[in-house]
Amino acid sequence: MAKNQPSHDDPRKLQSENRSSKERDANFIVDEFDVPVPEAADLIARDPQEADELQEQAFEHQKQQDPLEGVPTPESPARPRDRKPAGHMQKDVRHRKNEAS
Numbered sequence: 001m002a003k004n005q006p007s008h009d010d011p012r013k014l015q016s017e018n019r020s021s022k023e024r025d026a027n028f029i030v031d032e033f034d035v036p037v038p039e040a041a042d043l044i045a046r047d048p049q050e051a052d053e054l055q056e057q058a059f060e061h062q063k064q065q066d067p068l069e070g071v072p073t074p075e076s077p078a079r080p081r082d083r084k085p086a087g088h089m090q091k092d093v094r095h096r097k098n099e100a101s
Helices: 011-033 037-044 048-064
Strands: none
Touching (some): 011 048
16 A cells, blocks of 8 residues: 555544545635635535534634734834824823813
8 A cells, every 4th residue: 555545444534534625625615715604515515414514613713713814913002102192183292181172
């Protein structure tokens, strides 16, 4: 038997590999083509029970993803005097608070 070929002796291992492949496929369809999770699971699954399991896994995958990953986000200023005044168009005067008109 070749070294890279999976062993077909253990049906549980084969079923596990097949399931993870289907989970990857469902996640790919959802992520890359913006197909809703239930439709992606229905496309890949053989029966309704398997579709439900794939949906649960795909929803869990979506929860773990950060939608702002890789997007630069500004850091808040460390000192209070570096912050912009909240809701006012006036500039802060040092040692005095602005009076809103």
